[in-house]
Amino acid sequence: MSGPIDTVGDWLALVEERYPRAQAASWDHPGLQVGDPAWPVRRVLVTLDVTGAVLAEAAEQPDTLVLAHHPLLFRPLSALTPATAPGRLALQAASQRIAVAAAHTNLDVTNDGAGTNDPVVALLGLTDVRPLTTEVRRDERVKLVTFVPPEAVDAVLDAVSAAGAGRIGDYERCSFRVAGTGTFRPLAGADPYSGTVGQDAAEDELRLEVELPTGRIGVVVRALIAAHPYEEVAYDLLPLLDGAEVGFGRVGRLPRPMPLDAVAETIRTQLPAPHLRTAGEPDREVHVVAVVGGAGDGLIGAAQASGADVYVTGDLRHHVTLDALEQGLALIDAGHHATEVAAMPTWRLRLAAAARERGLSATLLASAVPTVPWR
Numbered sequence: 001m002s003g004p005i006d007t008v009g010d011w012l013a014l015v016e017e018r019y020p021r022a023q024a025a026s027w028d029h030p031g032l033q034v035g036d037p038a039w040p041v042r043r044v045l046v047t048l049d050v051t052g053a054v055l056a057e058a059a060e061q062p063d064t065l066v067l068a069h070h071p072l073l074f075r076p077l078s079a080l081t082p083a084t085a086p087g088r089l090a091l092q093a094a095s096q097r098i099a100v101a102a103a104h105t106n107l108d109v110t111n112d113g114a115g116t117n118d119p120v121v122a123l124l125g126l127t128d129v130r131p132l133t134t135e136v137r138r139d140e141r142v143k144l145v146t147f148v149p150p151e152a153v154d155a156v157l158d159a160v161s162a163a164g165a166g167r168i169g170d171y172e173r174c175s176f177r178v179a180g181t182g183t184f185r186p187l188a189g190a191d192p193y194s195g196t197v198g199q200d201a202a203e204d205e206l207r208l209e210v211e212l213p214t215g216r217i218g219v220v221v222r223a224l225i226a227a228h229p230y231e232e233v234a235y236d237l238l239p240l241l242d243g244a245e246v247g248f249g250r251v252g253r254l255p256r257p258m259p260l261d262a263v264a265e266t267i268r269t270q271l272p273a274p275h276l277r278t279a280g281e282p283d284r285e286v287h288v289v290a291v292v293g294g295a296g297d298g299l300i301g302a303a304q305a306s307g308a309d310v311y312v313t314g315d316l317r318h319h320v321t322l323d324a325l326e327q328g329l330a331l332i333d334a335g336h337h338a339t340e341v342a343a344m345p346t347w348r349l350r351l352a353a354a355a356r357e358r359g360l361s362a363t364l365l366a367s368a369v370p371t372v373p374w375r
Contacts (some may be wrong), residue, residue, distance in 0.1 A: 035099030116293025131247020280330025
């Protein structure tokens with residue numbers, strides 16, 4: 001007998017585990033965009049972009065999940081109609097029960113070798129590689145802290161756990177407790193759990209800490225207040241950091257200095273990037289290279305600050321290119337598509353290995369459809 005069929009939710013959990021949405025840029029929209037987490041998945045198509053041709057390929061077999069780098073729904077839509085390309089494609093996917101999900105900037109920053117900077121880093125053999133920019137990202141979880149009399153702590157923990165708190169990985173009812181003393185003075189009209197109106201009181205309490213997703217804050221707080229024996233419940237909600245520095249782009253040193261034109265030709269032929277453009281003196285000696293896969297002109301300042309001699313990216317605009325040259329930074333525009341599509345095979349291999357570890361059985365394939373019409 002065959003094993004259980006994967007679901008969209010199974011694959012979303014896998015992607016979240018390896019490429020957490022908390023590490024995506026604040027403006028980004030990774031995750032499930034079309035479909036239901038309960039839908040079955042027998043085949044996963046990995047692609048750079050979601051196009052009509054990719055959806056036609058997905059429709060050749062039922063129960064297909066399209067897992068893309070670029071989100072299909074990126075800019076806000078005022079209506080879901082065929083009047084826009086994303087609306088038309090989203091309707092097409094939904095009508096054919098094709099689930100669509102994306103890992104965008106959360107894939108860009110990964111350090112597992114599947115990021116969109118890694119192909120250029122690898123083909124140039126860069127050493128001493130580090131992120132071009134770093135920041136600590138907030139997690140999508142918060143910590144709830146409250147203070148409970150010892151005899152009521154288990155009931156309170158049961159209530160908030162049932163509402164969605166206290167779950168960490170494969171464990172539930174996760175909490176931390178420490179004993180302390182609470183002080184208070186009930187005023188006229190109060191109905192205290194303990195103590196006397198008008199008199200100072202000191203009571204033994206347990207500080208109870210649990211984690212919860214930000215999306216469950218309201219229901220968990222309501223459960224806490226309903227289960228807590230105190231008339232007035234003291235609690236704190238503390239934002240969490242995910243503990244890791246997330247870095248966009250990479251900067252590293254060439255094994256030996258090369259002229260700018262030689263660096264460009266290596267990228268042109270080995271990436272490959274047939275429509276590559278170069279700005280700077282052709283014989284300029286390059287020691288340090290900064291890389292951002294995709295559209296990177298917004299990080300030119302970081303490339304300059306990194307000490308790079310040349311910046312390799314895509315979608316460079318005219319005026320920012322002129323400004324960078326005036327500041328002494330050479331540029332190689334290898335194209336948005338070329339710098340990112342080269343990372344897709346490694347991404348598929350990383351996903352396949354993670355799927356085997358999780359026991360997922362869906363067939364994982366690279367989409368055979370080209371995603372840009374450039375010739």
